[in-house]
Amino acid sequence: MSVSHNTVKQSVSVFAPASIGNVSVGFDVLGLAVKPIDGTLLGDVVSVSATTSGESSLTVIGKFADKLPSNKEDNIVWSCLLLFNEKLLTVKQTSILVDIVLDKKMPVGSGLGSSACSVVAALAALNAFYAKYHDFSFSENELLKMTGQMEAQISGSLHYDNVAPCYLGGLQLMVPDVDIISRTLPNFADCYYVMAYPGIEVSTKAARDVLPTQYSRSDVITFGQNLATFVDACHRQDKSQAFSVLTDVIAEPYRTDLLPKYKASRDYLTTQGALAVGISGSGPTLFCVCDSQPQAEQFALWLQEHYLQTALGFVHVCKVDEVGATEI
């Protein structure tokens, strides 16, 4: 046996998946992690390694690297390192110097939880790196709080509906309890989620600015009834009941004008038998639910032809990602 004298570089890589924020009935309080059935990594990857230069660095690679600010201080991954070090300083009176590589696979302003993918992959990778080489890690809840803080910094408001499913996997319901933050709901194992990103950008902030500040009593009642019925149906595994109420009265009616071809596509897919169609997060990605793979593939082809608007667009047939952020 030969013995290598090269020192093995201390390194950790984490993948964080795309997610559907809101899931139509849970504005800011429901989110679902998804993964393409063909094995495509739909999400960001962050690698953290021990630095040899005496100072931390950030390198951004990947298909959508050029959509991010060129200045590292404006990249949310850099803010994650600063926050992680601030917390470390508080509990361990120390901080780390690392080289970070962000593989930006997710389009920005897509409705797929792009900033959440970067935030979750970065904080989970830093935490795993510190656990592996320094024997300490923040708890799941502490880390989740940090992801929320970073998501709020970038989007201007604190909502966990992308970071929670991205970190924890599955279907997540945000609860108003800081010691819990998010609960995993049962989802429907035989369902497919066709995700169609048209290739245009809609900023979360702009899509929030078009929303009313007040709602009518009838909308409030419909919202509460749909969300409660959906959550109850998930627990009872009553698929037809769950998807029959997947109607958004809070955001979708005001956002459709920002999404060319959305309304016509939703109407077509619904008449063709989709269980539900909605806007993923703040758009422009459309999601369509069905419980047969051939039908999902057929809808994917249709969306490819009718919903995409630029060469950057794509369609994926997905299932629920039950795992969330994972070391690769």
Ligand SMILES: Nc1ncnc2c1ncn2[C@@H]1O[C@H](COP(=O)(O)OP(=O)(O)OP(=O)(O)O)[C@@H](O)[C@H]1O
């Ligand atoms: N690593 C990063 N990933 C994504 N956006 C980043 C990142 N670093 C900085 N940004 C900036 O943050 C802003 C993110 O905007 P926005 O909240 O609309 O995007 P998003 O989180 O990608 O959207 P969505 O949740 O709809 O996928 C953009 O201006 C982008 O340039």
Ligand SMILES: N[C@@H](CCO)C(=O)O
């Ligand atoms: N709940 C958020 C998701 C986007 O990050 C919204 O719809 O504005």
